[in-house]
Amino acid sequence: MSDSTKGTEVPSYFLCPISLEIMKDPVILSTGITYDRESIDKWLSTKENVTCPLTKQPLTDIELTPNHTLRRLIQSWCTINAPFGIERFPTPRLPISKSQILKLLQDSKSPNLQMKCLRRLKTIAMENDMNKRSMEAVGAADYLAYIIANPSEVSNVDEAVSLLYHLHVSQNGLKALFGKSDEFVEALTRIMQCGASFESRTYAILLLKSMYEAAEPIQVMAVKVKFFNTLKQILLNPISRKATKAALKLLIGVCPWGRNKLKAVEAGIVSVVIETLLDCDEKRISEMLLMVIDQLCMCADGRAELLKHGAGLAIVFKNIFRISQVATKTAVKIIYSVAKFSGNKNVVQDMLQLGVVGKLCLVLQVNCGNKTSEKAKEILMMHARIWKKSSCIPCHLISSYPS
Template sequence: MGDVQTEIEVPRYFLCPISLEIMKDPVTLSTGITYDRDSIENWLFSQKKDVCPVTKQGVVDIELTPNHTLRRFIQSWCTLNASFGVERFPTPRIPISNTEIIKLLRDSKSPQHQMTSLKRLKTVVLENEKNKRLMESVGAVGYLTTIITNSMTSSSPAGEATGADEALNILYHLKLSTIGLKSLLNMGDNFVETLTRVMKRAASYESRAYAVMLLKSMFEVAEPMQVTSLNPNFFMQLVQILIDQISQKATKATLKLLISVCPWGRNRIKAAEAGLVPVLIDALLDCTEKRTSEMIMTVLNQICQSAEGRAELLNHAGGLAVVSKKIFRVSSVASEKAVRILHSVAVFSGNSRVVQEMLELGIVKKLLLVVQVECGSKMKEKAREILKMHGRVWKKSSCITFNLV
């Protein structure tokens, strides 16, 4: 349209106030200003702005009203100026309305219409960001969580929650706002427990993956009290997700979730007792992806700050060896976490057997290398502390020629 606008004069009220281009689908915001649909939806839903670009007033009602009269004027103007190369914009498809979404949600409560309604809602939510926000604003969360919770009661056989699978899929793809995620955490029937049951009992790997990914988002906005009161079964199911290797997305979401909840001491113990440490070590042994390795090392570092975690690490035949081999082989982040793990072991669990094993595995040589090369100061400091701590024992070895202290 740039060439056209140099030859003919375009009425100013045909131009979108944001993009200054001719509007293809003019819609009016609650503030009374008309914009092109794509431009204002990008402003409100992709850029997450909550004010009218022109008036700077807060936008409370996000439903956009089609300006049919202006659209017809623009289409007529395009037709009249066809000789100048102006193409007539086609009449846009009418987007779904609040009323239609509410009807679909109500129908989802009916056993006869549930699957049809949920499949339609899934199509709607995957269409664009605007539909996600509309669905959240009309109370979709309440309908969807009810379907999931009802299907995961103790009397519900595993593998029959087809409606719950669809509802969970939709709930995850809504990409809820912080307020929406907090509402899930604050539900009286404890939706965290419901999702824990989904991870354990859902027939499809996809639903188990959506459950852990939704939990990851929820605990990113959780209050400390909500994090410290987690059930041991929660950690057992996360361990099983890692063992089953459902998908790379599910694995990363599980690790991120563990990183969120394991700074608390009680959770570290629960995670260790759930068998997390050997699973992480085995995963680290085969892992070739940098970010995943970093996250595994981060979780291991957190767990090894508990006596139970360190015991599990030392009980694994390859625990110390696998951790130490990641120094300088993955990234600076992974290297620092590895040294921190070794520091926790050396300080709190450094008995004679462990100290001798660190020497035999070449860990002492690796630590000596850390203090000599260019790397993070904190990493060097931790390595130096380990060497000083057990230096008298290690200096007796003929293979050590450096001054440990």
């Protein structure tokens, strides 16, 4: 109950069962329970399995019916209690209906009206989450995917990509879009690479990221080398920070599956990620770049590419203690992969001369987490015969070298 209602007796049926505040816009769920629109909107938008908060019944229909009678009672009560400082809630504007959305979708099939309808639909989607869910329920996502995969006007495609992103399609909806047609995914990949605007390219990347996160493993394993080539171009020629982060999240998400590591290495991702890391001054992006290297170093070709790059091992080593604990942990994991699986005589000597060994001894002295310390210790033990007696390790660190 809000402070403004203190000193007055509020009828219990005026209160929203979720927030226990007086309802400003009472609406009825299909279960027959009345809630405040804003509260039930928040509940439904944060629940993967949509249920009625009170009855716990699953909701097959999330249509909210305005409870006009209860709203008028609440407004009358507010007016009567105005002397106690209670303000009358204004009559809310009726939300868009599914029939109105369907009419706009139908009208947008006319080439002359398509852009106007898409812009109107975007305005509706941006108003609230319930509108987004209503649009998805009547098939707006499928229709937008069709426009994107079968372009007539470039500007219309850009608007469709933007609208589809702002719909925030559900996980099930994203999975359905992914499985609908290869043409749609390929169209988004094309837009990601050479869309008409930076904005549409960014939205295409973000959509693909969400779709791959929702996709089945077999779909993720089917990624082609040209997809990684496109992501490489995004990193080489950044569109925006948001786009760069989305591209890196895509790489981190798809690389563990099937032969995707090899495809990424074949596309030249390793050298591009190293070059990007050399010039990066943003914490989160640096962390994600290291995560990509870590993923790719889990295969022999990835480690070979890292070692072939003149600055590969050095930039990984440099990021221990430099950015964050996450970066330190990831850098140690990369060095572990190299030391364990690619630690030939030359690599071992390079690590010694770069100062990697001394830095690993320091990891043992500083609280970097048990797993990171264990990995550092194991690396040092692997090549102790060569490293332990080296003059390259500072005296104050050699004491922490594991026996």
